[in-house]
Structures are given as structure tokens and as C-alpha cells.
Amino acid sequence: TDTCVLVCGGGNAAQVVTGLLSVRYKTIAVSFFADEAEKWKTALGNDSFELTVEGAAVNKIVSKPAGITNDPSVAKDADVIILAVPSFAHGEYFEKFAPYMKLGTIVGVMPARSGGDILFSSKMGDKAKDMVFVGFETLPWACRFSEWGRKATILGTKNTILAAVTPPTAKAKALGTLQGLLGVYPFIVESPTNLGISLRNPGMIVHPGVMYGRWGPESWDGKAKAEKPLDAEKPLFYQGVDDFTETVLLGMTDEVQAVCRKMERMVPGLCLKDACTLKQWYLDCYDGQMTDTSTLKGCMNTNKAYDGLTHPCKGEAGNYMPDLNYRYLAEDVPTGLCFAKGMAEILSLSTPTIDKVIIWAQGCIGLEIMVDGKMTGKDLAKTRAPQGVGITTPAEFIKLAKLETKG
């Protein structure tokens, strides 16, 4: 077909998407990260990219991308742009593509994390009204490259995946086009709004919440123990959730629910049903894999999918220290939790639990986000807090999120 697709990034996900789409579409891989595009071009040379799909009938896809580049002007011919890169890098892609993009370009972001649509709108400027943003709740595959730039493997494909389209008028075309690109699985299920995807983000609760519960000032005196490494074992992440950590997680998820209810009251017709509580998310996503679903702690402690997963640690056995700069804080706080906190502040809702987690986490990751309880830190622009793009009132948010056009 004539469809031209850009795939952004150069890691596991971007390589897999490039391999998957190059067979049927004119696919150009774009990476702005250091000299990654050049490196990838050199690694592949004149060979084809080889994608292995575990468990599929046709389990080898051999293809050649039409190009690998760091030149943003390729966006002028793009019908679809897929971002399959960690969320801290999204802004750079939006900003560099903005001058070149043609009307109606569909930008699919997997995963979008929180507030991706707001960042997109603000970076697109005047062009925003003619562009289509599709936020996916997660990456459709579990995947890894096996030989960097040359070979990758899809370990598993989700059956269904939620995605929301901004503006809603572009829904049918955008979701149809993206489903065509992805194939039969995962089946894209439409979510009513990107605000729902943003506030659903389970990682923004689970990861910082469990890290705080185990390593925060209320349970682990980091200063006193900084010199004292852990025992030989890394602590279990999900199975290790105790009563205290559960109260932290419940506090955070309830505070996000309050944001949802207040937004729904403020915007007639707005439906944030997908931004469910964390416990509901477990019930929906891991049905049948948990032996105790009576409490949130039970869901996490007894989830088979989480068996044996440990806290991110640095050092070697006998010498482990928690890795407080791991993406569980370094990604999930700025591009997840900060959005929820920013929304709460705009709505004048207090969030004591989220606050204590952010205040602790910002020190761990070396960012200044909150000052004196307010979202006014100097690094706000590095986060997805709406305040980072100058939004401080509900009216400004509703406008940038294009929520008025609903219903």
C-alpha cells in the first residue's frame, strides 16, 4: 500500500514495530537519540530485519525498513506516526515533527502514560486542531531485541488493548487505520477519552507506591541504612506488599478516583470509567490468575503473573541496595503520578498520600517537582503535570484536552 508509517525510538519496542510494519507498509524508523539512527543503519547494513513471533503460525517475519533516520522532515509524508519509546522522550518527537506534519496525521503512542495528549497539543501549537492523537494504555506486546538492530522477538501479544482518540471526531478513521497496521491482535478497544487513559495508568500507582511502601521514610531509614546493604535476597516486589504498603496504594488510588469524579461533575458527558481503582484493574486484567481477590494486597500477593518478581536492586548478592533511580520512580513519577497530582491541584483537591510519595520520590530521582506542597518546582516541565505546560485552571485544561467537543 502507499501508507507511510514512521516508527519512533530504537529500543525493544521500536525495533519490533519496525519489523512488524515494514513487511506491508513503507516504514521509516526515526530515532533522535544520540547517534542511534546511524548505529542502527550500520548494524542492519543491507540485510533484512528478522522478527520472531513466539507461538504464532507464521513465526518469522523478514522485512526491510524503507529508511532509518534522525531527520524529522520525513514526517511530511507520514500518514501514521507510532511512538514506541519510553515516555520521557515523547516531547522531543512531537516538537521536532510539528513543523513538518501534514493535516490529519495519526499519532499513536504506545504506551502513552499520562497526559500524553496534553503534551502533544501543547507541542503542536496551532496545528493541534488538525492532528489526531491516539493514546494506548500499554504496549501491545512483550518483546525484546535479541541482536540489536537486526533481530527481535515478540514473546507475547495482548488480546485486547484500550486506546483513546483526541479529537473524538477522528475516532473511526484513526482506530480503523491502527487496527489495520497491528493486524488481528491485539484487538483495539475504544476508551472514551485520553483523560481516562491518563488516570487509569496503573504503573503510576503501583510502582511509586510499592517503592515508597518498602523504601520510604516510614519503613526504611535510608540514611541510617545507606551504608548497610540488604541480605543476599532481593525483596519480592508484589508478593512483598504488606499492610502498610497497601494503605499507601489505597490512599493513592482513592485520591485519583476523587479527581475522576470531580472532572465528571465539571464536564457534562465525560466518562472516566476506564480510570478504575487499582483493585478493579487487577480484577479486570488478571482474572483467574489470583487466588485471593478479597483485598488489593491479596490481588498483588497472589497474582501468578508476578511470581518471584523482585524489587529493582543494584549491586551483587549479599550486597544489594534498592535502585531508587529505576524507571519505577524515574519514569512513573514524572510521566504518571505528576499528571494525577497536577490535575488534583487544578481541581483544588488535596492528595496527602500522593504528595508524600512524590516528595520522597523527587529526591530519589533528582528532580524538583513540588515545593511547599505545590506543583511549582523548577523541573515541572520535565513532567506531565499540566502545570508544566502552563495549565493551572480547569477551563484551560478542558480546552487543551479538547473535552468541550464531547457530547
Ligand code: NAD
Ligand atoms: P527501551 O528501554 O528498549 O527503549 C530504549 C530507547 O529509548 C532507546 O533505544 C532510545 O531510542 C530511547 N532513549 C533512551 N534514552 C534516551 C534519552 N536519554 N533520550 C531520548 N531517547 C532515549 O524500552 P522498550 O522496551 O522499547 O519500551 C518502550 C516503552 O514500552 C516503555 O515505556 C516501556 O515501559 C513500555 N513497555 C515495554 C514492554 C516490552 O516488552 N519491551 C512491555 C510493556 C511496556
